[in-house]
Amino acid sequence: xxxxxxxxxxxxxxxxxxxxxxxxxxxxxxxxxxxxxxxxxxxxxxxxxxxxxxxxxxxxxxxxxxxxxxxxxxxxxxxxxxxxxxxxxxxxxxxxxxxxxxxxxxxxxxxxxxxxxxxxxxxxxxxxxxxxxxxxxxxxxxxxxxxxxxxxxxxxxxxxxxxxxxxxxxxxxxxxxxxxxxxxxxxxxxxxxxxxxxxxxxxxxxxxxxxxxxxxxxxxxxxxxxxxxxxxxxxxxxxxxxxxxxxxxxxxxxxxxxxxxxxxxxxxxxxxxxxxxxxxxxxxxxxxxxxxxxxxxxxxxxxxxxxxxxxxxxxxxxxxxxxxxxxxxxxxxxxxxxxxxxxxxxxxxxxxxxxxxxxxxx
Ligand code: IPM
Ligand code: MG
Numbered sequence: 001x002x003x004x005x006x007x008x009x010x011x012x013x014x015x016x017x018x019x020x021x022x023x024x025x026x027x028x029x030x031x032x033x034x035x036x037x038x039x040x041x042x043x044x045x046x047x048x049x050x051x052x053x054x055x056x057x058x059x060x061x062x063x064x065x066x067x068x069x070x071x072x073x074x075x076x077x078x079x080x081x082x083x084x085x086x087x088x089x090x091x092x093x094x095x096x097x098x099x100x101x102x103x104x105x106x107x108x109x110x111x112x113x114x115x116x117x118x119x120x121x122x123x124x125x126x127x128x129x130x131x132x133x134x135x136x137x138x139x140x141x142x143x144x145x146x147x148x149x150x151x152x153x154x155x156x157x158x159x160x161x162x163x164x165x166x167x168x169x170x171x172x173x174x175x176x177x178x179x180x181x182x183x184x185x186x187x188x189x190x191x192x193x194x195x196x197x198x199x200x201x202x203x204x205x206x207x208x209x210x211x212x213x214x215x216x217x218x219x220x221x222x223x224x225x226x227x228x229x230x231x232x233x234x235x236x237x238x239x240x241x242x243x244x245x246x247x248x249x250x251x252x253x254x255x256x257x258x259x260x261x262x263x264x265x266x267x268x269x270x271x272x273x274x275x276x277x278x279x280x281x282x283x284x285x286x287x288x289x290x291x292x293x294x295x296x297x298x299x300x301x302x303x304x305x306x307x308x309x310x311x312x313x314x315x316x317x318x319x320x321x322x323x324x325x326x327x328x329x330x331x332x333x334x335x336x337x338x339x340x341x342x343x344x345x346x347x348x349x350x351x352x353x354x355x356x357x358x359x360x361x362x
Contacts, residue, residue, distance in 0.1 A: 002035035003310050006066035008059065010044040011088055012283025013293035013348075014072025020295035020352025021070060021302050024322075027356045028315055036310075039066070043095065044074030044088035044283075054091030060098050068309040069099075069276040070302065073283035088283075097137050101268035101276055102168070103175040104136040104247065105304070108234075108254035108264060113327035117259030117336045120231070125257050130237040131183065132254060133176040134247025136268055138168045139198075141244045162198045164243065166205050171271070173209040176241035180216045184238035188219045190226045190246050202243065223250070230254055251280055260335040262294030265301035267308050275309040277301040291347040294333040296323055299355055322358035326351065329358075 005025070009018040028034045041059040048054050054074070063069050074088035084090065095101075110118065110128040118125045143161030151157040173189070180187045189206040191199035203220055210218040221229065223246045229236060230253050242250060255261040261281040269275045279297030287293055300323060307316035330342040331354050337345045346354070 002037045003067040004037050006062050006069045007040050008043045008071045010072040010074040011076050012285045012288035016348045017295040017298040018072040021298040043091045045079045055094045068305045071278040075283045076285045100270040102137045103269045104134040105267045106132040106251040110258045114259040116338050131239045132251045133241045135172040139244035169205040173206045177213040180239040186217045186238035190242040262335040267304045277305040295352045322355045325358040326354040
């Protein structure tokens with residue numbers, strides 16, 4: 001039976017980069033006979049424009065029925081003034097919650113071809129391969145109560161709640177340990193247990209879960225130190241497990257170690273392995289529509305989709321090799337370009353088409 005993939009390009013450069021990822025999927029369908037059925041839907045600002053809602057009911061229904069979702073990015077300055085529930089980001093948060101996608105995997109891996117593109121010294125980043133496992137449907141992003149109120153002194157007061165129950169911590173910790181088993185067998189749990197009670201519980205529960213994984217070495221690190229260590233000596237990490245907000249912040253930092261946020265894919269998984277796949281970067285309104293965005297993070301997200309949700313690991317591997325091939329050929333979008341012999345700056349479409357050509361040539 002064919003598998004259904006819901007395509008949600010979203011806003012800004014989302015449209016352009018997803019178009020290239022779809023070319024890769026189409027190529028695999030047509031020439032390799034992969035039984036994949038693609039459907040399209042709206043999310044974010046573009047959904048708000050058509051339906052007055054950043055996550056229309058029909059999009060959520062399509063997503064629930066699909067085997068996997070491929071998402072571009074959401075957001076843009078034109079929607080920043082809207083009431084919060086109507087903003088594009090709410091569409092993203094609601095689809096994550098609506099599908100129960102509590103485990104967000106953000107691998108940060110440096111392609112050897114891009115050592116020069118990192119702002120860090122080559123010896124600090126070359127060979128980098130770490131995985132951030134970010135909790136995605138809880139914590140301060142979703143905690144209640146929240147809002148802006150007037151306090152007893154008549155002052156406006158903004159407030160949010162950082163809350164985790166033990167079940168939420170246990171299940172994300174298990175995901176991190178399972179992944180570590182298949183990698184370097186080390187988990188570093190990030191918290192702020194010296195200040196925040198919710199993360200003191202985080203540390204306790206992660207420590208309990210670790211007992212079921214004696215082969216995996218567990219360490220704990222305060223988030224401020226983790227931010228510093230990621231820049232100082234990132235290769236010390238194998239798997240980092242974090243709460244929702246800490247993972248949001250640390251994954252942007254990790255992305256820059258690899259040269260460009262335009263290279264990093266992600267997978268957001270539910271308890272059964274169904275997933276939504278998206279680049280970790282945003283909609284980049286400043287360069288939207290110019291055809292210069294890097295589609296590789298989205299194309300690599302397709303590879304993650306084939307591996308984690310569609311059980312097609314060979315096809316995933318082929319996409320990753322094709323990406324390496326185009327980098328070997330010297331093709332670079334603006335974000336990863338640095339002048340040098342054999343280097344050629346290309347646009348979004350040329351990069352996508354080069355990946356398809358490399359697939360065809362394998
Ligand atoms: C991310 C993004 C989102 C987040 C925004 C767009 C809501 O920054 O996926 O990292 O904070 O989770
Ligand atoms: Mg983010």
